[in-house]
Amino acid sequence: MIKVCVLGVGKVGIHLIHECINNPFVDLIQIYNRSVKGMELFKEMLPCTQSILELKKADLYIIALPDSILPTLDLNHLNGLVVHTSGTVPYASLKAKKRGVFYPPQSFTKEKKISFKQIPLCLETEFSTDYDLLDEFARKLSRVVYKVDQAKRQKLHLAAVFANNFGNRVMGIAYEICQENDLDFSILQPIIQETFLKAQIFPPHVSQTGPALRGDEKTIQKHFSQLKGTDLEVYKILTKSIQEKHGTEL
Numbered sequence: 001m002i003k004v005c006v007l008g009v010g011k012v013g014i015h016l017i018h019e020c021i022n023n024p025f026v027d028l029i030q031i032y033n034r035s036v037k038g039m040e041l042f043k044e045m046l047p048c049t050q051s052i053l054e055l056k057k058a059d060l061y062i063i064a065l066p067d068s069i070l071p072t073l074d075l076n077h078l079n080g081l082v083v084h085t086s087g088t089v090p091y092a093s094l095k096a097k098k099r100g101v102f103y104p105p106q107s108f109t110k111e112k113k114i115s116f117k118q119i120p121l122c123l124e125t126e127f128s129t130d131y132d133l134l135d136e137f138a139r140k141l142s143r144v145v146y147k148v149d150q151a152k153r154q155k156l157h158l159a160a161v162f163a164n165n166f167g168n169r170v171m172g173i174a175y176e177i178c179q180e181n182d183l184d185f186s187i188l189q190p191i192i193q194e195t196f197l198k199a200q201i202f203p204p205h206v207s208q209t210g211p212a213l214r215g216d217e218k219t220i221q222k223h224f225s226q227l228k229g230t231d232l233e234v235y236k237i238l239t240k241s242i243q244e245k246h247g248t249e250l
Contacts, residue, residue, distance in 0.1 A: 001027040002137050003080075004060040007073075009038035011108040012085050013064035017042065019116045025140040030056045031140050039234035053077070060137055062102055063094070070094060081130050087157030090150050100134055105152055105160045107168075116141040122148040122156065142225075170238075205245060209225055212242035 006016050006036070012032075020028035030047045032055060033039050039048045049055065051071060061083040063070065070089055075082050075096040082096035091099045093103055101124040110115065121138040123145065125131045133201065138145045148156065150156060152161040178185040211219040227235055 001025060001059060002133070002140070003027045003029050004137070005030045005032060005055055005058045005061045005080075006064060007032040007061060008064035009033045009042075010064060010066075011110055011188075012104070013109055014038075015108050015114060015116075016062060016064055016085075020139055021045070022173060023140055026137070029058055034069075061096075081125070081133055083125075083134065087160065088154055091124060098125075098127065098130050099131060100151075101153065102134060102138065103148070103157075105156055108165050117143055117189040120144045120146060122146050122153055124149055124153065170234070173234065208242060208246065210242070213246055215243075 004020055005014055018027045031042055032049050061080055061082045067086050067089050071093045076242055081098045082094055083100040083102040085102055087103050091101050103122040104119050106119045119142050121142045123134050171193045173183050
């Protein structure tokens with residue numbers, strides 16, 4: 001079994017902890033967090049500590065803490081492999097003898113359970129001799145594992161922000177329009193599901209539809225008149241982006 005310590009009890013850390021606890025091939029031996037808050041749920045089940053110097057001997061230390069914290073941790077006294085879960089920070093930011101990256105490009109929410117089996121895990125280690133351990137651990141959690149270097153990981157993170165964070169905000173605008181006009185947002189659930197289903201089958205530009213693609217100026221202007229502020233600017237820039245991609249001229 002691979003002995004693991006998880007550092008951090010935020011959104012990613014909580015899911016990692018639960019996954020390790022329930023995985024018969026992983027031995028989660030300790031949890032670290034800078035404050036007691038968040039560790040109360042586990043203190044009866046697992047050793048917990050607020051001191052880096054009290055970390056137990058493990059094969060793998062997974063840091064699921066904010067990016068700004070990573071360079072402040074001195075983990076040079078540890079002999080195990082130290083990895084972080086950030087999509088943008090290089091492993092060189094870690095002060096450790098053996099270091100790497102364990103990046104899951106996924107949106108985590110504490111309130112929603114999620115299975116790691118389908119989550120892509122993107123791995124990188126400074127030394128090739130450490131990669132096998134990280135790969136072995138990753139494959140005990142997920143069926144989808146990739147070797148991704150720093151440059152590609154940053155691009156992947158950028159793509160994920162567009163796909164998830166920005167996509168979610170656009171759906172948020174749709175939700176607010178429905179709320180303000182006494183419409184049930186669930187009416188849009190089928191079209192939302194169809195949109196993301198198509199994205200899993202075709203390149204997104206292939207399944208693009210709508211007034212911007214058609215060059216439907218009348219409808220676009222009607223939409224402009226119903227929006228204001230940032231929502232109007234979002235509509236305008238996305239319309240322009242679609243038209244530039246597809247060569248549509250109004």
